[in-house]
Amino acid sequence: MRGMISSKSNTGQALAMQDVNAGTKVDDKHHYSSKSYSSKLIFNLHDLWTSEQLCDVELKAGSYSVKAHRCVLAAASSYFQAMFTSDLMEQKQQVVALPTLKPHILAALLTFIYTGNVEVTAETVQDLLVAADMLQMPDVVVTSSNFLLKQLTPANAIGCYRFAEGHHLDALAQSVWQFLEQNFPEVAQEEEFLDLPIELLLRLLLVLAETVSQCSSDAVDAIKASVPLQ
Incomplete structure (x- = not known):
């Protein structure tokens, strides 16, 4: 019996080899995708960063300086990508100063770049x-x-809008403006309302006028004429 099994096994192998030799097509590709590869890569990059291994640039914000990897910064930030791949002088500099950034903010952003986490x-x-x-x-x-939007209240909405508009954060400004429109009566009772620039005040009044059905078209037109609409 043992010999028969062995014989059959050998016969099967021989048949398989014959099929291959006869030109039977065998799948010669295998696609593998690791679900944990990206997380392992980020972990290893973070480890290289914290141990200052293979770093090729130093960033400075005030008295704070930290080493990093140009390729990682460029992959995470279009700003750094342009800086390190163009003819800007920072491309070859070993130390890059970022004077407008506060030290703890630069640290937080670098932590995000190397971990994907930010507080x-x-x-x-x-x-x-x-x-x-x-x-x-x-x-x-x-x-x-x-x-910021989750923290929005009638008491801070005007300040938040002026902040967003002043820094050209258009998407945020638009969302805050919608909040101002929807909560105008409450906003108008807050202290911030008293410090409104005249142009912003007129824009808000125009919104209010257009929502009041009793308001005459002449009144709305008069307000529109005095408001520098965007």
Whole structure:
């Protein structure tokens, strides 16, 4: 019996080899996709960063300096990509100064670049948002903007709108403006309302006038004529 099994096994192998030799097509490709590869890569890059291995550039913000990898910065930020791949003088500099960034904000953004994690607080959100917008890091811009919108109240909405408009954060400004329109009666009772620039006040009054059905068309037209609409 043992010999018969062995014989059959050998026969099967021989037949398989004959099929191959006869030109039977065998699949010679195997596609493999690792679900954990990206997370392992990020972990290893973070480890290289924290141990300052293979770093080829140093970033400075005030008295704070930190080493990093040009290719990682360029992959995470369009700002750094343009800086390190164009003819800008920073392309060859070993130390790149970022004087408009606060040290703790640069540290937070670098942590995001190397880990994908960032902590947003009421104390840091505005500085973080402005810096992320400058460095062209849209994920941080979006999460910081969403944080501000969740904190929005009639008491702080005008200040938030002026902040967004002043830093050309158009998407945030548009969302805050919608909040102002929808909550105008409450906003008008807050202290910030008393410090409104005349142009912004007229724009808000125009919105209010257009929502009041009793308002005459002549009154609306008069307000429109005095408001520099965007």
